Amino acid sequence: MAQFDVYRNANSESAEEFPYLLDIQADLLGSLSTRVVVPLVRQEKNIQHLNPIFEINGESVVMLTQELSGIEQSALGEKVWSLKEQRSEIIAALDFLVSGF
Numbered sequence: 517m518a519q520f521d522v523y524r525n526a527n528s529e530s531a532e533e534f535p536y537l538l539d540i541q542a543d544l545l546g547s548l549s550t551r552v553v554v555p556l557v558r559q560e561k562n563i564q565h566l567n568p569i570f571e572i573n574g575e576s577v578v579m580l581t582q583e584l585s586g587i588e589q590s591a592l593g594e595k596v597w598s599l600k601e602q603r604s605e606i607i608a609a610l611d612f613l614v615s616g617f
Contacts, residue, residue: 517539517543517546517551517589517592518539518543518598518600519539519540519541519542519543519600519603520538520539520540520597520598520599520600520606521538521539521595521597521598521599521600521604522536522537522538522539522556522595522597522598522599523536523537523538523539523553523574523581523592523593523594523595524536524593524594524595524596525537525555525593526591526592526593526594526608527591527610529550533557533575534555534556534557534580534583535554535556535557536556536557536572536577536596536597537549537553537554537587537592537593538553538556538579538599538606539551539552539553539554539592540552540553540554540584540606540610541553547587548589549588549589549590550586550587550588550589551586551587551588551589551592552582552584552585552586553585553586553587553592554579554580554581554583554584555579555580555583556570556577556578556579556580557577557578557580558575558576558577558578560580561580565608565609565612566581566582566609566612566613567579567580567581567582567609568602568605568608568609570599570602570605572596572597573577573596573597574579579606579609581609581610581613582613583610584610584613586593
């Protein structure tokens with residue numbers, strides 16, 4: 517597990533609505549049994565600065581920063597991508613959620 521890795525949502529009840537989960541938790545906290553994730557969705561209106569748009573396997577997805585949550589590590593599906601190159605956009609969205617700017 518690494519910060520900014522993208523996982524397929526393994527939860528059959530929510531996977532259609534939220535196909536991917538972005539792990540935003542610091543690697544330093546890897547020993548915890550939970551991970552903080554943000555869903556990545558298809559076709560969603562986005563709020564500038566709060567909901568950046570990324571490409572996963574050629575597919576455009578929106579980061580629903582306002583929907584972040586904690587889940588058990590074991591609930592993460594298969595790793596499919598990494599957004600570590602977009603770190604600054606992700607951190608800026610989280611900062612915007614918390615501070616408003």
